[in-house]
Amino acid sequence: MSKGYFSAWGNFPVKLGDLVTLKTVKEIQSFLYHKKPFIPVGNFKSYGDSALNDTMVKFNPVKTIEINRQEQTATVSANVLIGDLIQKTMPLGLFPVVVPGTKFVTIGGAIAADIHGKNHHLDGCFSDHVLSFEIITADGKNIHCDAKKNQELWKLTCGGMGLTGLIISAKLKLRKVSSSIIYQRTIKASSIDELFNCFENNNQDRYSVAWVDCTARNDSLGRGVFISGNFANNPRNQKLKLHKDPKFSIPFVMPKYLINPTTIRCFNSLYYNLSGNSKARRQTHYDNFFFPLDKIKNWNRIYGDAGFLQYQFVLPKLSSSIALKSILERIVDSGEGSPLAVLKLFGKQNINYLSFPMEGYTLALDFKNTPKVHQLLIELDSIVNNNNGRIYLAKDSRIKPQYFKNGYQEFQCFKDKIKNQKNIQSLQSQRLFK
Ligand SMILES: Cc1cc2nc3c(=O)[nH]c(=O)nc-3n(C[C@H](O)[C@H](O)[C@H](O)COP(=O)(O)OP(=O)(O)OC[C@H]3O[C@@H](n4cnc5c(N)ncnc54)[C@H](O)[C@@H]3O)c2cc1C
Numbered sequence: 001m002s003k004g005y006f007s008a009w010g011n012f013p014v015k016l017g018d019l020v021t022l023k024t025v026k027e028i029q030s031f032l033y034h035k036k037p038f039i040p041v042g043n044f045k046s047y048g049d050s051a052l053n054d055t056m057v058k059f060n061p062v063k064t065i066e067i068n069r070q071e072q073t074a075t076v077s078a079n080v081l082i083g084d085l086i087q088k089t090m091p092l093g094l095f096p097v098v099v100p101g102t103k104f105v106t107i108g109g110a111i112a113a114d115i116h117g118k119n120h121h122l123d124g125c126f127s128d129h130v131l132s133f134e135i136i137t138a139d140g141k142n143i144h145c146d147a148k149k150n151q152e153l154w155k156l157t158c159g160g161m162g163l164t165g166l167i168i169s170a171k172l173k174l175r176k177v178s179s180s181i182i183y184q185r186t187i188k189a190s191s192i193d194e195l196f197n198c199f200e201n202n203n204q205d206r207y208s209v210a211w212v213d214c215t216a217r218n219d220s221l222g223r224g225v226f227i228s229g230n231f232a233n234n235p236r237n238q239k240l241k242l243h244k245d246p247k248f249s250i251p252f253v254m255p256k257y258l259i260n261p262t263t264i265r266c267f268n269s270l271y272y273n274l275s276g277n278s279k280a281r282r283q284t285h286y287d288n289f290f291f292p293l294d295k296i297k298n299w300n301r302i303y304g305d306a307g308f309l310q311y312q313f314v315l316p317k318l319s320s321s322i323a324l325k326s327i328l329e330r331i332v333d334s335g336e337g338s339p340l341a342v343l344k345l346f347g348k349q350n351i352n353y354l355s356f357p358m359e360g361y362t363l364a365l366d367f368k369n370t371p372k373v374h375q376l377l378i379e380l381d382s383i384v385n386n387n388n389g390r391i392y393l394a395k396d397s398r399i400k401p402q403y404f405k406n407g408y409q410e411f412q413c414f415k416d417k418i419k420n421q422k423n424i425q426s427l428q429s430q431r432l433f434k
Contacts, residue, residue, distance in 0.1 A: 006056065009300050010047040011307030012369045013397055015427065017054045023061045028166055029140040031057065032423070039426040040162040042109030043081065045102055047310040048397030049427035050113075050161045059108070059166050067092060072174045073131060078108030078167045083243070083294075085172075086286075090240050094174040095231070095286070097129040101342075103243070103291050108167040113394035114159035114355040116362075118207035118290070121199075121347040125355055127158035133170040138421035142168075156417055159355035161393050163424050178234040180241045182207070182289040185228050186280045192222025192324060196361070199345040202228045207289070212341040214365065215264060217332045221325060224343065225275045229289055243287035249297035253305050259368050264337035303368050311377055312356075312364035312392040313384045314346060320361040323387035327363070327380055334376045338365040353414040356392045364395065374398065393428065404432045 001021075007014045020038070022028050031038075038055040059078060065088045066075045072094055074085060083103030085096055098110075098117040105115065111133060114125045123129070132146035135157060143165075145154040157164045185202065189195040195210050202208060205228035212224040293299055300308070315323050331337065342364045346357040356362075367373040381403050384391060390407025391399050405411045415433055418424075 006044070006052060007307065008044045008046045008048060008051055010309055010369075010395075010397070011300055011303070011305075012309065013049055013052065013427070014307075015049075015052040015054075017052065017056055020055060020057045021060050022057060023059075025136060025142060025168065028057075028059065028136045028168075032136070032138065032140045035423050037423050037425050039424060039429075040108065040112070040166045042079070042106035042112070043104055045105045045109065046113065047395040048393075049431070050393055050396070050429075051109075052427045053425060053430075057166065059168055064169075067094070067174075069094070072176060073171055074174055075169065075171045076107050077169050078106060078111075078133075080107050081105065082107070082110065087242060089174055090177075090180055090242055090286075093177055093240060095177045097123055097173055097175045098126045099290050101291065102294055104294065107170050107172070111158055111167055111170060112160060112162045114350075114352055115394070116344070116346065116357050118209045118344060120357055121203055121208070121345045122206055124347060125158070125350055125352075125357060127154075127352060127355070128350055129173040130158070131171040131173060133157070134168050135165045136168060137165040138424050152417070155352045156414060158350075158352040159393075160353065160414070160418075161428065162426065163418055163429055164421065165424065177231045177240075179232045179238055180286050181232040181238060181283050182229040182286055183232045184282055184284050184289060186275065186282075187226040188275055189226055190220060190223050192224075192328065193321065195222060195224050195226055195343060196321060198226035198228075199343075199361075202226070203345065206230045208345060210343040212328075212343050212363065213269075214328055214331050214341045215261075215269075215337040217329075221332070222328050224341075227289075229284075231286075232283060241285065243285070243291070243294075246295055246297040248295065250299055250301040253301045255304060259303055259339070261335045261337055264339050303366075306369040308369050309367050309373060309377070309397065310364055310395040311367060311380065312362060312395045313380070313389050314356065314358055314362040314392070315360050315384065315387050315389040316358060317360040319387040319389070323383055323389065324361065324363065327383050330376070330379055330383070331365070334372070336367060336370075336373050336376055338367050340364075340366040353410040353417075354393065354408055356390065356394070358390070360389075362392075364392075396428065399432070401432050401434055
């Protein structure tokens with residue numbers, strides 16, 4: 001057990017607590033016997049307070065990855081990182097169907113947040129490609145879940161932010177790929193409407209994402225750079241080349257004035273103006289395409305010692321255009337730009353109680369943690385709420401319970417069904433499940 005100050009990727013909030021590391025199912029069961037409140041943790045790559053509490057439990061056995069090439073599946077322990085998995089699958093011409101924007105997420109964390117990638121519009125969430133998982137529930141039972149067996153526990157666990165127990169292993173479907181190269185298309189869009197058109201016109205591309213300049217105003221409101229891609233068909237018999245460890249690291253927490261409205265405006269203008277010609281195509285390695293931020297270790301330190309907030313919401317397609325414009329206008333007026341604003345298109349919602357994606361557009365924004373930003377986010381919450389949107393729990397540390405309930409229609413049902421698991425709680429669940 002180690003005592004210390006813990007935080008997720010946003011470095012906010014910070015919690016003094018105990019991190020308990022358990023290596024076997026027996027150890028988990030004897031820990032549970034004492035009924036001490038805890039929350040499971042993976043690799044703290046969520047942003048807010050969903051993995052924080054007085055006691056945090058990490059299941060960390062020797063990592064196991066078993067691949068069945070014929071079936072195109074992998075059976076893994078829950079502490080395996082997406083990056084570990086790719087190291088094993090890519091040389092065999094296989095790739096996880098859904099990956100997030102970093103390789104440093106555990107399989108347990110990916111299921112618990114039911115993460116999405118750049119291909120939600122075609123492939124859905126992470127759990128849509130999980131064949132089965134094993135979980136130790138609050139009463140110490142080791143339960144196997146799949147689409148047919150224990151479906152209720154499945155629906156509660158995928159997207160349930162760790163509140164149903166400790167996931168210990170999973171069996172995943174993999175995608176066949178014949179190269180490690182992505183054919184990428186880049187389109188510069190001069191407004192938010194143009195960006196929406198890019199998504200709609202290129203929705204046959206498996207992966208798509210856009211960077212949005214949220215300092216641009218008036219006719220340029222929401223201008224950005226749209227990027228889409230597909231795995232290439234083994235161009236020139238290239239080998240299936242793996243990613244490497246990051247070469248650069250931010251060595252210490254940067255002074256907080258480094259990120260300010262002027263530097264953000266300059267960065268955004270430069271990025272927009274330097275981004276390729278209006279319709280460029282190129283080949284790039286999967287690591288550059290899926291995980292560009294992983295190239296710099298500890299990049300979260302650039303926001304200073306108060307940390308930062310990632311604000312991610314989704315809006316139904318019908319209200320996306322109008323609501324996004326008013327959100328972007330509000331951000332521009334506040335002067336609190338975000339250097340990283342990422343727009344994605346979501347396809348249909350799945351059956352899980354608290355999975356975040358619904359059909360529509362999602363925007364994720366990074367903001368330095370300041371009192372003014374908290375004020376701004378309260379205003380954005382109400383725009384999201386008034387337009388029937390919802391906020392992503394994996395990124396949240398501050399929304400009010402009412403907005404959470406309005407956003408997630410199945411919330412009450414979820415709450416009723418987990419009411420007996422009182423010893424599993426996070427700072428987030430204590431705030432939202434009052
Ligand atoms: C740079 C960056 C980019 C990202 N991009 C994306 C993206 O594109 N799409 C996306 O959806 N998310 C994205 N994320 C968020 C990230 O994928 C999720 O927050 C994920 O849950 C983090 O996994 P983790 O293993 O670090 O878990 P933690 O952060 O440690 O925990 C997250 C949640 O999972 C629960 N949990 C963790 N392990 C277990 C377990 N074994 N059993 C039960 N519950 C568990 C915790 O209780 C907590 O509620 C990104 C994060 C970063 C830092």
